[in-house]
Amino acid sequence: MATAGIDIPIQKVTTTASTKLRLGSLTALVIGSMVGSGVFSLPQNMAAGAGPLAILVGWAITAVGMLALVFVYQSLATRKPELDAGPYAYAKAGFGPFIGFNSAWGYWISAWVGNVSYAVIVFSALSYFFPAFGDGNTWQAVLGASILLWLIHVLILAGIRQAAVVNLIVTVAKIAPIVLFIGVVAVAFKLNVWSLDFYGLGNASLGSITAQVKSTMLVTLWVFIGIEGASVFSGRAERRKDIATATVLGFFTCLALYALVSLLSLGILSQPELAALKNPSMAGVLEAVVGPWGAILINIALVVSVVGAFLSWTLLAAEIPHVAGKDGTMPKFFGQESERGVPATSLLITNLLVQAFLVITLFAQSTYQALFYIASAAILVPYIFSGAYAAKLALTGESYDSGEQRAGPLFAGALATVYGLWLVYAAGPAYLFMCAILYAPGIIFYVWARRETNQRVFHPVEAAVAAALVAVAMLAVYEMWTGAISPL
Secondary structure, X not given: OOOHHHOOOOOOOOOOHHHOEOHHHHHHHHHHHHOOXXXXXXXXXHHOOOOHHHHHHHHHHHXXXXXXXXXHHHHHHHHOOOOOOOHHHHHHHHHOHHHHHHHHHHHHHHHHHHHHHHHHHHHHHHOXXXXXXXXXXXXXXXXXXXXXXXXXXXXXXXXXXXXXXXXXXXXXXXXXHHHHHHHHHHHHOOHHXXXXXXXXXXOHHHOOXXXXXXXXXXXXXXXXXXXXXXHHOHHHEOOOHHHHHHHHHHHHHHHHHHHHHHHHHOXXXXXXXXXOOOOOHHHHHHHHHHOHHHHHHHHHHHHHHHHHHHHHHHHHHHHHHHHHHHOOOOOHHHHOOOOOOOOHHHHHHHHHHHHHHHHHHHHHOOOHHHHXXXXXXXXXXXXXXXXXXXXXXXXXXXXXXXXXXXXXXXXXXXHHHHHHHHHHHHHOHHHHHHHHHHHOOHHHHHHHHHHHOOOOOOOHHHHHHHHHHHHHHHHHHHHHHHOOOOOO
């Protein structure tokens, strides 16, 4: 496979003072990107397929795997300061242009499909007050989501820094109700409820402990997607060292919030009761403790949280293809920006795709859970290759001083890679097939970009990978046509 050395180097993104982001804004982008809708649905999403023991094990695996990924991004941000846009840039530098392109493409898919899921869940929450919104996929909900989408579009066009400041305010506003929930539920926690069917084996539908743990994996991955947020905006950071600090602060803050929300809920309602809750299931848990006002509070908090996450992920979704368009990995038109330094073309294309999928949810009756599973599976490629690149640097000694210790970074990179591969296994064939369908059209844009820069399109191994991807996508289309798989 080709190495980055024989292709166009990844260019440094130049930014003006008005687009530079400080530590507070970068940390808010990390937390704001992770704390969206997922935390508010954790009690039901986790309990739907697992008992308390499996949930504990699932969080332990996720904590170790994601911490390894945090160390990867922390290390790469300082060790490779010339590489901007995080996951995509690392994959390209380490494994060649086609892998780099697919990392950018996969991250982009995950971002905008995730935004569709946000739009669905925010109007599902609003259905508590306005029943016409249903599960977030009625025509009224799609219309409301479309209006929200284009309002955010206009806000971002006003400038990246202005949008980041709004995101900082929203992040603070949405953390407060979660902390309140944890405090109230901790006081009401009942150990006898939590220990009831601790192993989850009393419910035959849950399966073995291993099967239960697997069922938690994409849920836990989903709530941590965004951990790389500061790395994606590395080219806009005021100080390079703030990227690593923001990543670590964001990870530990969110890990504490997530684990407490899901585990404490098991001490309020039993696993079958939690599994039967309507999302956002935190509302049902708090209502069981304090009455109807608890459900009202959580539904309002969810709306605020998801609007903030919607903003964060629209920023992230537009940034990746924008930087990739500027260095020739994606077609040049993605790299165009406005006078305010906003990636206007990339932003428009991203939001048009979100709009199209919102319409699809109306006819396919797609659920929030199906959409976030697809978004989670799609982001595994950039995560896996980020870990692999960190391990590769440690093995080769590139960017290390003579005699500098490399065992720690090698272990972290290898562990992050193995964790990503484990998640591929845990995702199952349905969502991987769906991702193949979304990945395959990207080959057209890759060819387009390579011809714009007058470079060889594929090297032999890359051609084989592209052919395999197309074959899997065609098989997936056939399987969906016959009804053998149905992820949506």
